[in-house]
Amino acid sequence: MASRGSLMFLLHAHLPYVNHPQDSAFLEENWFFEAVVETYVPLISVLERLAAEGIRPGVAVSISPTLGAMLENEALEAKLGRYVDSRLELIEKELERVKDDPLLLRTVQLYQELYQEAAGLLHKYSGDLITPLKSLQHAGQIEIITTAATHAVLPLLARPEAVRAQLAVAAEDYTDRFNCKPSGFWLPECAYEPRLNSYLKLSGFNYTFTESHAVESAGAQAPNGVYSPYRTPNGLGLFARDAASSREVWSAKFGYPGDPAYREFYRDLGYDGDYEYVRPYLGSDGIRRPLGLKYHRITAAGTDLSAKQYYDPDAALERVEAHAADFLERRMKQTDDFYAARGQRPLIVSCYDAELFGHWWFEGPAFLEAVIRRIRAERLPLQFVTPTEYLNSCQEPLELSPGMSSWGENGYFDPWVNETNDFIYPAVYAATDKMIETANRFRNQDLNGSSLRALNQAARETLLAQSSDWAFLLYIGSHADYAKGRLEDHAANALRLLGEVIEKKVDEPALAELERRNCLFPRLDFKVFSSVSRF
Amino acid sequence: MPELSRTLPAEDKLVLLPKNPGVFFAFWQFSESRADSFRAQAFAPEIELRLSYSDDKAPASAHKAQWQAGRAYLPVPPRGGSCEAALYALRAGAWEKLLESNPASAPVTAGADSERACASMEFYKRVQP
Numbered sequence: 204m205a206s207r208g209s210l211m212f213l214l215h216a217h218l219p220y221v222n223h224p225q226d227s228a229f230l231e232e233n234w235f236f237e238a239v240v241e242t243y244v245p246l247i248s249v250l251e252r253l254a255a256e257g258i259r260p261g262v263a264v265s266i267s268p269t270l271g272a273m274l275e276n277e278a279l280e281a282k283l284g285r286y287v288d289s290r291l292e293l294i295e296k297e298l299e300r301v302k303d304d305p306l307l308l309r310t311v312q313l314y315q316e317l318y319q320e321a322a323g324l325l326h327k328y329s330g331d332l333i334t335p336l337k338s339l340q341h342a343g344q345i346e347i348i349t350t351a352a353t354h355a356v357l358p359l360l361a362r363p364e365a366v367r368a369q370l371a372v373a374a375e376d377y378t379d380r381f382n383c384k385p386s387g388f389w390l391p392e393c394a395y396e397p398r399l400n401s402y403l404k405l406s407g408f409n410y411t412f413t414e415s416h417a418v419e420s421a422g423a424q425a426p427n428g429v430y431s432p433y434r435t436p437n438g439l440g441l442f443a444r445d446a447a448s449s450r451e452v453w454s455a456k457f458g459y460p461g462d463p464a465y466r467e468f469y470r471d472l473g474y475d476g477d478y479e480y481v482r483p484y485l486g487s488d489g490i491r492r493p494l495g496l497k498y499h500r501i502t503a504a505g506t507d508l509s510a511k512q513y514y515d516p517d518a519a520l521e522r523v524e525a526h527a528a529d530f531l532e533r534r535m536k537q538t539d540d541f542y543a544a545r546g547q548r549p550l551i552v553s554c555y556d557a558e559l560f561g562h563w564w565f566e567g568p569a570f571l572e573a574v575i576r577r578i579r580a581e582r583l584p585l586q587f588v589t590p591t592e593y594l595n596s597c598q599e600p601l602e603l604s605p606g607m608s609s610w611g612e613n614g615y616f617d618p619w620v621n622e623t624n625d626f627i628y629p630a631v632y633a634a635t636d637k638m639i640e641t642a643n644r645f646r647n648q649d650l651n652g653s654s655l656r657a658l659n660q661a662a663r664e665t666l667l668a669q670s671s672d673w674a675f676l677l678y679i680g681s682h683a684d685y686a687k688g689r690l691e692d693h694a695a696n697a698l699r700l701l702g703e704v705i706e707k708k709v710d711e712p713a714l715a716e717l718e719r720r721n722c723l724f725p726r727l728d729f730k731v732f733s734s735v736s737r738f
Numbered sequence: 739m740p741e742l743s744r745t746l747p748a749e750d751k752l753v754l755l756p757k758n759p760g761v762f763f764a765f766w767q768f769s770e771s772r773a774d775s776f777r778a779q780a781f782a783p784e785i786e787l788r789l790s791y792s793d794d795k796a797p798a799s800a801h802k803a804q805w806q807a808g809r810a811y812l813p814v815p816p817r818g819g820s821c822e823a824a825l826y827a828l829r830a831g832a833w834e835k836l837l838e839s840n841p842a843s844a845p846v847t848a849g850a851d852s853e854r855a856c857a858s859m860e861f862y863k864r865v866q867p
Contacts, residue, residue, distance in 0.1 A: 359755050361840040396756065396843060416848075606845055607756060614848065615758035625809055626741050628765055632753055633746045677740070691744055698747065 207584040208538030209550045209593060211442065212571070213412060215389050216243065216557035217267035217354055219672035219689075220723055224278045230486055231685055235273050236286040237495055239332065240321040242561035243274075245568035247335050248320060253572065254344045258579050261587030262571075263346045264336065264557070265389035267354050268376040269670070271333060272723035275380070280330035287322050290495060293484050294318060297472075297496065306513050310498050313516050337381055346589035348387030349377040352724065355669040356619045358396040358607060359628075364639045365669065366399070368731045370406035372666065372724055379726065386410065386591050391671050392619070393444065393554065393610035400435035410440030410590055412554055417608035418443040424603050430541050430549035432594060433603035440594050441603060444610065447537065448553040451530060452564075456504075459526040460564035463501050464518045467511050468563060472496040497565075523566050527573035531583060538585065550593060554610070624677035627690050631668050634697040638665040641701045642732040653709040658729035660714060661700040663721050665732070668693035693721075748773065752837035754823045756844040757811065762789070764823050765809040766837060776805045782828040785836075787812060792820035792841045818846035 218238055223229035253260050266274075273279055294315045301307040328334045339345045351357060352372035360366050370388070377385040388408040390399065395413045403411055410432070418425045418433065418441075425433065429443035451458050459465075473481060473494035484494055499511035500519070534551055541549040560567030578585050594600075611618040620628075638661060645658060668690055676686035696717055703709045752766045764787055768776070775781050785805045789798040789812060798815030805827065815821060823839040 361753055361755060361842065613758060616756060617758050620755060620757045620763045625763060629746055629767060630742055691742060695744055
């Protein structure tokens with residue numbers, strides 16, 4: 204059946220750079236291990252399974268450079284292997300403990316399958332999950348794009364040199380990782396302001412994404428609303444996020460993930476289990492924390508955690524199929540309504556954090572698979588498209604100059620600039636301004652080994668200080684001390700290194716330690732921060 | 739109010755950032771000599787942050803703050819768009835311009851639907867055990 208409209212799924216995968224090689228186990232590294240097991244492995248498995256059956260997924264995936272660096276970090280891979288082994292050991296004990304409770308046993312078996320799948324995929328690719336993603340892109344099954352080097356909220360970087368560094372380092376990182384130049388750019392937090400379109404175009408990117416209200420507020424300039432791409436005056440392609448399909452999946456209150464049959468995120472064996480029993484699997488401090496084994500379902504909105512009922516995997520899968528059908532029915536209605544009104548086939552752009560699928564919404568990967576399979580199985584007149592193939596085949600997009608926006612709370616930059624986190628910006632700007640000043644000073648000088656290494660490491664530290672994650676964690680009050688410490692450390696490291704270069708007194712052992720810990724962007728050249736006329 | 743744990747280099751700096759339609763965020767720092775002048779009461783403790791429009795440099799609004807506050811939220815002036823801030827201090831009865839900011843751009847009114855779904859806040863905001 205001929206397509207009546209197109210669907211574009213963009214999954215944005217990002218984690219802050221967390222690497223503590225000096226510690227055998229570090230609490231915040233669990234963010235990475237959990238995301239690998241619960242999100243990245245299941246999503247890769249879905250994409251590979253579909254591709255193997257001749258069903259082209261056709262989704263776009265944004266891999267942040269910090270996540271890419273962690274996925275390729277051998278020390279983290281080794282720790283990840285130990286994390287998976289440790290959970291499999293605990294699951295073996297759990298299988299014995301719950302053997303007389305068929306419903307609970309079924310859930311524990313599900314976790315065993317999940318962790319065995321992770322162990323199998325990691326073994327298959329020697330611990331490097333970039334390899335299958337690269338293969339899927341090479342085979343035309345998916346399109347991979349990038350985002351800012353350390354996921355900085357770009358409208359909050361006032362210096363053009365700082366924005367340029369975030370974009371240039373991201374482009375180089377992508378080219379090194381995926382063996383081709385990136386075409387698309389995911390704006391961190393979907394945070395857009397008008398000056399970014401020229402920066403993106405000058406950095407070689409062809410398209411980006413904005414929030415729906417950035418386009419909708421353009422009024423007559425955007426006659427198709429969010430249902431077609433646009434281009435900025437300098438030729439950058441713009442896709443607008445569709446609010447309806449986002450809300451259905453994103454909203455914990457109104458969306459599918461809040462279904463009573465789905466797994467409850469906040470009830471976990473790490474809190475529920477007998478302390479001595481779970482103690483070997485907690486951190487060295489012995490504090491109870493999530494272990495990733497969650498046996499309860501949401502049950503009902505507002506239900507107290509203690510009153511949650513046991514999860515039933517089969518009942519949850521039934522809801523997945525129902526939600527996939529509902530999602531597609533709503534998209535069909537959207538396409539029909541748009542076609543009736545405009546006589547054109549619409550494009551529906553659905554953008555989500557990848558970690559929603561699996562980590563937060565346990566059933567998310569199964570939902571994604573069900574949606575893609577249903578389009579094929581039911582011969583629905585919808586097709587999945589990737590951004591580049593859509594831009595290559597659509598009519599010349601209309602010109603648009605959208606306003607500022609983000610996908611964060613309230614639609615702008617409030618989560619990253621408010622009374623809980625605004626104190627960080629003097630530190631971010633102290634490092635950034637000093638980095639730019641020093642890059643300009645030394646850009647035409649022949650530098651010896653340690654000075655050059657110190658400048659390049661200062662550039663890494665400056666980029667890491669600019670990450671959106673520290674402000675966000677401070678705002679939500681989660682791991683706030685860690686976020687504050689990381690931000691202050693990176694800013695202080697940058698300032699110290701730059702001072703040492705200027706004074707010709709580089710502390711080599713301290714530099715080597717920083718290079719070992721914050722070892723992303725191996726080809727980074729500090730001159731990326733220097734002032735150039737075209738920006 | 740949370741603060742940084744470490745002291746930053748004392749430099750003259752005024753930065754203006756967009757927060758949302760209707761609000762700019764500004765922060766400022768002074769060099770040691772400027773800070774000494776404030777401490778010695780050569781400048782009055784109350785400073786003025788003046789916003790002007792970037793395109794025609796027309797004055798837009800003025801806001802008072804204490805020199806040690808270091809940061810403030812400023813309403814976007816009526817025309818919106820690109821604005822610049824300047825920090826003035828009063829010395830011997832005359833206003834003196836001490837710092838100038840970068841340009842920053844924000845509209846006056848929002849176009850976002852308050853019921854819109856946002857990103858991961860939806861999930862983080864749930865009460866944790």
